[in-house]
Amino acid sequence: MSAVIDSGHAHDEHAHGPYGGVMRWVTTTNHKDIGTLYLWFSFTMFLVGGMLALAIRAELFQPGLQFWHPEFFNQLTTMHGLIMVFGAIMPAFVGFANWQVPMMIGAPDMAFARLNNWSFWMLPVAATLLVGSFFVPGGASAAGWTIYAPLSTQMGPGMDLAIFALHIMGASSIMGSINIITTILNMRAPGMTLIRMPLFVWTWLITAYLLIAVMPVLAGAITMLLTDRHFGTSFFNAAGGGDPVMFQHIFWFFGHPEVYIMILPGFGIISQVIPAFSRKPLFGYSSMVYATASIAVLSFIVWAHHMFTVGMPTAGILFFMYATVLIAVPTGVKVFNWLTTMWRGSMSFETPMLFAVGFIFVFTMGGFTGLILAIMPIDIQLQDTYYVVAHFHYVLVAGSLFSLFAGFYFWVPKWTGRMYDEKLGKWHFWLSIIFFNVTFFPMHFLGLAGMPRRIPDYALQFAGFNEIASIGAFAFGLSQILFLWIALKVTVLGRGEEAGQRPWDGADTLEWTHLPSPAPYHSFHEQPVLG
């Protein structure tokens, strides 16, 4: 509020620091504090979702039922998906947006600071509902993360808790997006024109619009589910004149843009890291912006490629197939631009760059398997097999998660004023990329051989590759404990060399050029002057 009355800069040092103790975190309206909360929350959820994944892989280590009842196994796969998508990946990117967007555009904070606090504090409530649903009669939702009707209309109260949790997380995402859009459009420092905005800010601007467009669609779908379950409606019940296939259409009209919501900010992080460690400006900056916009637009007209086997007129199948394949064009533009940024660059391979290069390599493989799945005759064979599981884990783990790691190692010196442990960081990268591939590469073979998803038991011929995948999964999981230690060491314990204002000599965005490390609690009291 005081921003309205500017009584001169001599009084600027009155800005108070944070409250002490727990209340600092409960009451905070500071974008850096809220960013930290988002990141720790998402990492906690990542560990919870990871434990569920390991419970799945333990059961699948050998054929036969070793640990879990099939009903509980279905709860594990469902909750693993929901927690990772809505609890880990999405809030993690919002955490990065909170920390970085104001600093990168020269703004003192987010536009709506209290809304920002509320956006975050809704999330632990939603997470409690989700995790708590394991303990209600009938257990957690077991309808898969896509919660298809009619399965989801028949589940116990765990499904209701999941619906409420999704509603809350959706509201949180919408509020966060409004905040991000308003901040970017209204609070840029003078001279920070749209075409000078860092790519990370551009990708978040476009992602925020995607979120506002599709989260209400999800809210609509699950509200209809709720009224079908409890209030006698028949939106998705054929016996009452409804149509279960309609749920799939509505869900995927949300679900496919959601896929890009989880990857576009990652593209933004990679587009900051690659030029910094190649010591060259990003090649094709404008193309990158336009490609991001293009991907966002295309994401709205491809949803039914998730439903090729459900039944559709041939013309519909061809339409969605062609539109899907065309997404390879802007995505290819991005990959080629990253490669040409590195071309003849003066490259060095610190941990952020390792994760960024690893991202390009492994994410591109996920993109290619996406193209393969987009071809309807092949998809008919591979639908609901482990090939699909392999594909989306290549995109979401090697894509989204690796970009988050790259972003963490890149910016943590600015956040804490200290360097992370470079040696351990490199260990983390190599362990992650090796065991990621040990886990998920064999799943391609399993899928090609016909192993279906979402089953606790399987035929004997799948045993070998499942053993390998389970070993890889446990090693990958343990590697993330190493990451926890690296993160604790540099953030909480404050151990590590002093970073200095600009530890990466190729990084040239405002947070590196205008702010000390660690970035002060209140940055940019006075608007930075851009040349």
Add this chain to the structure above:
Amino acid sequence: MASEQTPKSASPLQVAKAVLGSFLGIRGRAAHESDVTQLKPAQVIIAGLIGAAIFVLSLVLLVRFIVGSAA
């Protein structure tokens, strides 16, 4: 964008080119700079909607052609 120079309003052709560029994902820096200074948001949104409609319609026509020729 509060730009200092008087913004020259863009021709429909330039708007179409910008939208086409965004669909393809390729745009030169100079063209992008003039886009950002000269295009108004309303122009871009309307042109984008028209572009998306043309894109969808052309895909539909292509599909109809292929399905029709197979029959």
